[in-house]
Amino acid sequence: MTVPNQRNRARFTPHGAITALKISSSLALMVTLAACGGGGGSSKKDPTPEPAAPSAGTAFQVSGQIIAGDDRSGATGATGAIASQATMGARNLRAAPIEDATVRVWLYDGSTRDPANRLNDEPVTGTTDENGRFTLIVPEAFGNADRILAEVVREGYIQTSRIFRDLEPGTQVTLDLALAAEQVAVQAVDNVVFNASGQAVLQFGVVRRGDGSRAVVAGGALAAASDDDVEVQLEIPAARVSEGTSAVTAAMAYFDPSVAADAEAFPGDFVGTGNFGAELDGVTLDPDAIGSGSASGAQEVPEEYRLISTTFTQLRLSDQDGNNLAVDFGNDDPAIASEGNPSVLLRVPPGTYNTITQDHDADMAGIQVPIYLYTGGSWKYAGPATLVTNRDGTPYSGDVNPVVFDGTLYARLEINDGNSWVSWLNIDWPIVAGDVTDYCAAADIRFGQGDAATPFSGTVNISMPDGGRQWTHVSNGQLRFTTLAADNLSLSGWEFTLWNPRALRTETLAITPIKATDCAAVTIALENPYTCRLEGQVLRGDTPVANRSVSAQGGRFWQSTRSGQDGGFDFDVPCGVDMNVRTGNVQADFNVNDTLTDPELSDDGTTVEVALEVPNQAPTLNMSAPATGIVDQPLRVQVTAWDADGDAVTLTCVSNNCGDFTSQTAEGGYLSRTIQFAPGADGELTVTLEATDSQSASSGELSRTIQIDPVGNRTPRITRVSRTVDGQTADLRCSGTSSNLSCVDNGVREGLDVTYTAYAHDPDGDPLSFDWSQGEQPMAVSVQSDAFTISNAASGRIMVAANDGQATATATINLTVVENQPPEILSASVTPNTVPATETAPERNAQAIHLRARAIDDFTADDALEYFWDVMLDDVVAWQGEGAEATIPTGELAPGRYTVRLTAVDGDDTETTRDLSLRVTADRADVEVIIQ
Numbered sequence: 001m002t003v004p005n006q007r008n009r010a011r012f013t014p015h016g017a018i019t020a021l022k023i024s025s026s027l028a029l030m031v032t033l034a035a036c037g038g039g040g041g042s043s044k045k046d047p048t049p050e051p052a053a054p055s056a057g058t059a060f061q062v063s064g065q066i067i068a069g070d071d072r073s074g075a076t077g078a079t080g081a082i083a084s085q086a087t088m089g090a091r092n093l094r095a096a097p098i099e100d101a102t103v104r105v106w107l108y109d110g111s112t113r114d115p116a117n118r119l120n121d122e123p124v125t126g127t128t129d130e131n132g133r134f135t136l137i138v139p140e141a142f143g144n145a146d147r148i149l150a151e152v153v154r155e156g157y158i159q160t161s162r163i164f165r166d167l168e169p170g171t172q173v174t175l176d177l178a179l180a181a182e183q184v185a186v187q188a189v190d191n192v193v194f195n196a197s198g199q200a201v202l203q204f205g206v207v208r209r210g211d212g213s214r215a216v217v218a219g220g221a222l223a224a225a226s227d228d229d230v231e232v233q234l235e236i237p238a239a240r241v242s243e244g245t246s247a248v249t250a251a252m253a254y255f256d257p258s259v260a261a262d263a264e265a266f267p268g269d270f271v272g273t274g275n276f277g278a279e280l281d282g283v284t285l286d287p288d289a290i291g292s293g294s295a296s297g298a299q300e301v302p303e304e305y306r307l308i309s310t311t312f313t314q315l316r317l318s319d320q321d322g323n324n325l326a327v328d329f330g331n332d333d334p335a336i337a338s339e340g341n342p343s344v345l346l347r348v349p350p351g352t353y354n355t356i357t358q359d360h361d362a363d364m365a366g367i368q369v370p371i372y373l374y375t376g377g378s379w380k381y382a383g384p385a386t387l388v389t390n391r392d393g394t395p396y397s398g399d400v401n402p403v404v405f406d407g408t409l410y411a412r413l414e415i416n417d418g419n420s421w422v423s424w425l426n427i428d429w430p431i432v433a434g435d436v437t438d439y440c441a442a443a444d445i446r447f448g449q450g451d452a453a454t455p456f457s458g459t460v461n462i463s464m465p466d467g468g469r470q471w472t473h474v475s476n477g478q479l480r481f482t483t484l485a486a487d488n489l490s491l492s493g494w495e496f497t498l499w500n501p502r503a504l505r506t507e508t509l510a511i512t513p514i515k516a517t518d519c520a521a522v523t524i525a526l527e528n529p530y531t532c533r534l535e536g537q538v539l540r541g542d543t544p545v546a547n548r549s550v551s552a553q554g555g556r557f558w559q560s561t562r563s564g565q566d567g568g569f570d571f572d573v574p575c576g577v578d579m580n581v582r583t584g585n586v587q588a589d590f591n592v593n594d595t596l597t598d599p600e601l602s603d604d605g606t607t608v609e610v611a612l613e614v615p616n617q618a619p620t621l622n623m624s625a626p627a628t629g630i631v632d633q634p635l636r637v638q639v640t641a642w643d644a645d646g647d648a649v650t651l652t653c654v655s656n657n658c659g660d661f662t663s664q665t666a667e668g669g670y671l672s673r674t675i676q677f678a679p680g681a682d683g684e685l686t687v688t689l690e691a692t693d694s695q696s697a698s699s700g701e702l703s704r705t706i707q708i709d710p711v712g713n714r715t716p717r718i719t720r721v722s723r724t725v726d727g728q729t730a731d732l733r734c735s736g737t738s739s740n741l742s743c744v745d746n747g748v749r750e751g752l753d754v755t756y757t758a759y760a761h762d763p764d765g766d767p768l769s770f771d772w773s774q775g776e777q778p779m780a781v782s783v784q785s786d787a788f789t790i791s792n793a794a795s796g797r798i799m800v801a802a803n804d805g806q807a808t809a810t811a812t813i814n815l816t817v818v819e820n821q822p823p824e825i826l827s828a829s830v831t832p833n834t835v836p837a838t839e840t841a842p843e844r845n846a847q848a849i850h851l852r853a854r855a856i857d858d859f860t861a862d863d864a865l866e867y868f869w870d871v872m873l874d875d876v877v878a879w880q881g882e883g884a885e886a887t888i889p890t891g892e893l894a895p896g897r898y899t900v901r902l903t904a905v906d907g908d909d910t911e912t913t914r915d916l917s918l919r920v921t922a923d924r925a926d927v928e929v930i931i932q
Contacts, residue, residue, distance in 0.1 A: 004058040009532040013204035027906050029826045031557060051430040051730045058547050059143035060167065062105055064175035066128050066152055067095040068731040069261065088260035088461040089499045089624040091178065092557075093856055094747075096733040098134025098179060099654055102155035104638070105136055107145035111303060112163060112275045112377035117146055120671040125640040126140040126622040129453065130733070134582065135560050137620075139670040143169045149268075149377045150175050155627050155738050156759060158182050158253050158314055158425055163269045163377070164473045172561065174458040176499065177461070181720065181731065182250045182314075185218035186669045188765035191240045194221045196392060199237055199339055204250040206313070210781070214330055216252045217766045227391050227408060231347045232313050237339035242326040244319075247765035251316040256307040258351030263469050264461075267374050269423055270470050272307040274381030276370050276430050279361065282416035282834045282930045284373050289417070290381065305432045306484055307372065307379060308468040310352045311411075312426035315903040320714065320764050321630055329417060345391060346427060350805070355429055355467040356403040360384055369411050374424035385413035385427065436486040440519035441511050442496070443479040447502060447528035447572065448831075454572055458498060459511070466559060467491030474498075482517055491515075502572070503527040504556065504826045504854060527830035527852065530557075530572035531916070532592035532609040538567040540614055548644055554579030574827070576915055581610060584617040585645060594917075604703045605917055618697035619643040619669075621651075623689055625704035627737040631711055632678050637687055637704070643669035647693035655688035658766030669693075682710040684740075692821040707739035709807070709841040714763040716802040716809040723748070724755040732813065749792050749859055750817040753790040758800045758811055765820050766804035773799045779913070793817050822912040823855040823904040824864055825927075830900050845920045849888040851881065853902050860906040870901040871918065895922045 070092055079668040104123035111117055120140045124134045150159040156177040164173055185204055190202040204221040207215050207229050227471040233255040236529040255262040278290045300721045317325035353458040360368040360385050368384040387396040388410050398405055411427050421623050446453040455477025466489055472481050496509040509524050512536040534552060538545040544567025551560040552571045563569045580589045594605030601609040624638045646669040653661055659677020680686050685706045709715050723745055724732050746755050762768055772788040798813040831850045837843040851869050871884050873896045877890055898918040905911045
């Protein structure tokens with residue numbers, strides 16, 4: 001046959017050159033529990049293992065990856081030909097991992113709304129590595145927790161969080177998030193504008209530009225924008241800004257929850273608290289002060305209830321010193337009271353108009369919508385807002401069951417109480433009042449099919465016919481979900497999706513809910529390209545070590561689990577890929593390829609066995625520190641130390657830059673604390689800590705550098721850097737602080753034009769000048785702009801300096817241009833990889849065999865890649881096929897052990913191959929066939 005790319009392939013007769021073979025040996029297939037976040041398995045080397053070595057008890061393990069979301073502020077798209085992610089929870093596989101992001105975990109026994117339910121006084125803290133990966137161990141002392149609040153913070157990105165509910169002790173929680181990029185605008189307090197009412201105000205907003213990108217602007221730039229372009233508008237009367245404030249920084253973002261990628265940024269979860277029946281004249285920033293009452297006078301407000309988000313926004317305001325902005329709400333002074341209150345205008349996305357189904361407060365003029373604030377780990381009712389049709393405040397007076405309107409709608413709210421400026425503001429609809437009922441969905445979700453298939457652990461995203469969204473965490477494959485919704489809601493309009501971390505694609509689940517509080521589970525088999533197996537045991541001498549965190553990785557593969565009571569662990573892994581498995585500082589390399597190499601104990605081409613011999617393990621140390629500080633103002637450094645052996649752990653300050661803290665010892669192998677001190681001098685301050693156990697094993701020194709600014713002028717900030725090539729924009733992977741950022745770019749093809757943009761601001765509101773340099777000559781290129789274009793890109797170093805006239809922040813881009821690279825095969829599978837032959841001559845495969853693959857390329861779009869399959873027996877081609885998915889029909893292959901060679905080809909005829917194994921066997925007596 002003739003195939004594209006001028007690759008001539010000879011026609012052949014599948015059966016002509018192959019003699020039927022009979023295979024008498026039995027086949028070892030994949031069995032037991034494993035994998036993506038799955039529980040520890042059991043090594044089979046010793047059926048009666050020694051008692052497990054002492055080890056620190058573990059209540060939970062939280063692991064995952066944090067990546068940069070598609071850049072919503074620059075040109076649409078990302079590097080390569082990336083389609084927009086249409087499903088919540090989907091992943092852009094070319095997105096930059098976010099390094100040095102802080103992950104904080106809080107444990108609760110009961111609602112996150114009540115601070116008394118929090119079990120840990122200090123968070124379990126960790127930071128992401130250069131691949132955006134992290135693993136946090138939650139000790140057994142918090143084993144009675146049933147909820148986890150995980151927060152993710154990285155300067156330059158929207159701060160967000162995720163709540164996991166109904167957890168069982170020992171659950172392995174998977175937290176994979178794409179962080180939305182953050183933009184800021186700074187306005188000096190003495191640089192006010194006058195609004196339509198003639199008030200002197202500080203004004204900030206989110207504006208959508210003509211190319212679809214968004215910008216955060218302040219002052220006159222917002223006033224000049226048209227109504228159709230403004231998505232958020234914030235006004236603060238200048239008279240209400242407290243004395244001593246010279247500049248205000250607004251970090252803002254706008255989200256449309258009808259767009260799946262936006263909905264993923266929703267912090268916490270779609271659960272509300274608070275009395276939404278309370279009659280309020282405006283929004284309070286202290287929602288806990290709202291009294292009790294009934295919902296619309298009809299029923300008592302439950303402790304928690306489901307929310308349908310109409311739109312939400314981040315409004316994070318700080319003064320020139322980085323403190324939360326202080327606003328004077330006192331009305332004793334008539335001059336201040338006459339200036340009015342801070343106000344927010346939120347654009348209502350047309351795609352969510354149908355979620356507005358009633359007037360929230362019929363006693364107030366206009367149509368009222370309920371506002372919720374995210375504070376203290378939950379969404380709390382904070383007051384009403386009024387629907388208007390323009391920025392001048394013209395009330396909307398149309399239908400509200402639901403809203404049907406051809407024009408633009410805004411929700412206008414006044415903030416009249418409280419002073420705890422929070423990050424998130426949300427228009428929401430509580431699903432409690434009216435004709436509502438319980439809906440139930442349940443599923444057993446596993447990779448592959450059959451009793452030995454491995455369970456899925458991770459997040460399932462749920463979209464509902466009423467416009468609502470939910471997510472639920474699945475542990476050990478068990479999805480059990482109930483929620484309240486309108487009694488007449490369609491049963492066919494629900495969508496359940498998950499990100500399959502093995503196939504690296506989003507899968508839609510065949511689940512239909514029923515009206516009930518309990519329901520039977522359907523069985524769902526996920527695509528599973530990991531058709532080989534890693535089995536192993538963690539040992540100290542001859543004694544198994546239980547409860548030890550173990551990870552395996554290679555290429556795009558990364559999984560984490562814990563050893564069982566016999567020290568055993570197991571993973572489903574890709575075949576024929578160089579990989580490693582590690583615990584602590586002990587590592588073993590392996591490749592399931594039927595070739596035995598050290599330290600593999602066995603390798604039959606399907607399963608590899610290894611042993612990890614661990615001596616006493618050094619403690620693990622994690623530290624989170626702010627990027628900047630100010631002389632004589634308190635700094636907070638959060639530290640977590642964990643000893644896997646359960647030995648006493650000692651934390652010591654090595655740098656002497658820790659204030660009064662010198663050292664602390666904790667029994668039981670776990671220590672978490674906050675070190676607080678006030679730096680006495682400006683400049684770079686490095687905090688260095690070390691953890692040691694009672695056996696004198698050391699974590700090694702861990703350092704964080706903090707930029708300390710003098711009183712009166714803060715250093716400019718460069719929070720992130722993006723790259724635009726061929727109209728596609730993506731963030732670079734950067735590390736370091738916003739005063740000295742270091743970025744890596746190895747995604748530019750040689751000779752192309754590339755534009756870099758430095759996202760910078762000055763906390764004091766001073767104008768910034770930018771100085772770019774390329775190569776070793778400092779003044780080779782210099783432009784006064786936050787963007788810099790290089791023609792005919794070549795490898796080298798690019799630097800940008802942002803200067804406010806007194807201080808400078810820098811970012812360094814280490815650019816390595818690349819020639820066209822071959823495609824990267826992300827996943828490839830043969831399903832099933834063992835099939836029986838027919839019992840009558842001529843013996844041939846008795847069932848169809850499905851071939852599936854996915855690859856990505858640096859410069860060829862996904863849908864332009866080509867896939868070719870060669871099925872060979874002793875180097876003789878027995879069958880050929882094309883496409884990312886192909887099927888070998890029944891009756892094509894005689895018994896034998898086949899090599900299935902996948903070839904992925906890009907637009908430049910560059911190719912990558914991977915070999916997989918397939919057996920067709922006539923020896924049915926000893927063969928267990930598992931369809932995956």
